[in-house]
Amino acid sequence: MKTVVITGSARGFGLAMLRFFKEKNFNVVVCDVSEEDLVKAKNELESIKGKGKVLAFLCDVTKESDVKNVITKTIDELKTIDIWINNAGVNQPNEAIWNLDTKVIDRLIDIDLKGTIICSKEIIPIMQKQGFGAIYNVEGHGSNDAKILGLSLYGTAKRGVTYFTESLGFEIDKLNLPILVGKITPGIMITHFISNSVDNKTIELDAKTKNIYNILGDYPETIAEFMVNKIVNNTKNNVKFTWLTNRRAFMRFLTASFKKRNFFE
Numbered sequence: 001m002k003t004v005v006i007t008g009s010a011r012g013f014g015l016a017m018l019r020f021f022k023e024k025n026f027n028v029v030v031c032d033v034s035e036e037d038l039v040k041a042k043n044e045l046e047s048i049k050g051k052g053k054v055l056a057f058l059c060d061v062t063k064e065s066d067v068k069n070v071i072t073k074t075i076d077e078l079k080t081i082d083i084w085i086n087n088a089g090v091n092q093p094n095e096a097i098w099n100l101d102t103k104v105i106d107r108l109i110d111i112d113l114k115g116t117i118i119c120s121k122e123i124i125p126i127m128q129k130q131g132f133g134a135i136y137n138v139e140g141h142g143s144n145d146a147k148i149l150g151l152s153l154y155g156t157a158k159r160g161v162t163y164f165t166e167s168l169g170f171e172i173d174k175l176n177l178p179i180l181v182g183k184i185t186p187g188i189m190i191t192h193f194i195s196n197s198v199d200n201k202t203i204e205l206d207a208k209t210k211n212i213y214n215i216l217g218d219y220p221e222t223i224a225e226f227m228v229n230k231i232v233n234n235t236k237n238n239v240k241f242t243w244l245t246n247r248r249a250f251m252r253f254l255t256a257s258f259k260k261r262n263f264f265e
């Protein structure tokens with residue numbers, strides 16, 4: 001039976017992906033910094049039909065010891081880690097760079113960028129030893145070089161994730177390692193993330209932003225189902241799975257006037 005580990009998976013997109021993996025008979029490993037959400041997620045995943053086991057770990061991706069603990073205990077119990085998804089991520093306060101506290105800058109870069117690097121660094125030797133494995137990193141605003149006022153720090157981190165993922169795929173190719181690397185580009189998801197920042201403050205969404213989210217956004221389950229199908233069928237290194245393609249975005253704007261959606265009522 002195959003095993004998937006997803007970081008930051010006690011809610012939102014990570015948890016939504018684990019649900020689909022569980023239905024596909026994977027062993028699923030939920031890990032997160034939120035103990036309360038972790039317990040709820042474990043219980044929920046256990047109630048989903050599927051032959052795999054459910055493991056849950058408190059894990060802050062910025063702490064190497066937490067990441068090592070997830071890997072060691074998962075291998076002890078389930079023998080292999082087939083897929084690792086670096087999903088843990090936080091949003092920034094809606095402020096220009098010079099208005100951000102340096103502690104906020106440190107924490108966001110540590111989670112959104114360094115966390116992905118630390119987890120990848122720790123899991124690669126394990127996958128090399130197993131002779132197989134796949135790592136997927138979740139992109140976000142900034143990955144495609146777009147700029148929005150108040151999202152420059154987050155965009156910097158996600159642009160870094162994109163470069164890092166491409167470099168990782170390149171190095172794995174050069175060294176002929178038996179590992180696949182890929183980018184997951186989810187678009188806009190209606191989750192806790194969009195209205196809460198790394199410093200635990202509420203992000204007020206203005207009417208224009210809500211309108212865009214209503215047109216282009218989706219609940220994480222919709223995107224998770226699409227991504228999990230792509231991931232389980234993937235056999236290539238250096239892939240990119242995109243939900244909100246230019247074509248999908250164009251169609252959403254085209255049909256927006258008669259397909260009214262409101263996530264914020």
Ligand SMILES: NC(=O)c1ccc[n+]([C@@H]2O[C@H](COP(=O)([O-])OP(=O)(O)OC[C@H]3O[C@@H](n4cnc5c(N)ncnc54)[C@H](O)[C@@H]3O)[C@@H](O)[C@H]2O)c1
Pocket residue numbers: 007008009010011012013014031032033034037059060061062086087088089090111115138139140141186187188189190191192193194220
């Ligand atoms: N929501 C969106 O519109 C959107 C769009 C593009 C990309 N993303 C990315 O998708 C990923 C998932 O976001 P989401 O929308 O599900 O958000 P979410 O806030 O619902 O979930 C994020 C999870 O990460 C966990 N987390 C935070 N810090 C952590 C840490 N240090 N270690 C481990 N876990 C930690 C949180 O506790 C939470 O469970 C993130 O990488 C985010 O940047 C989100």
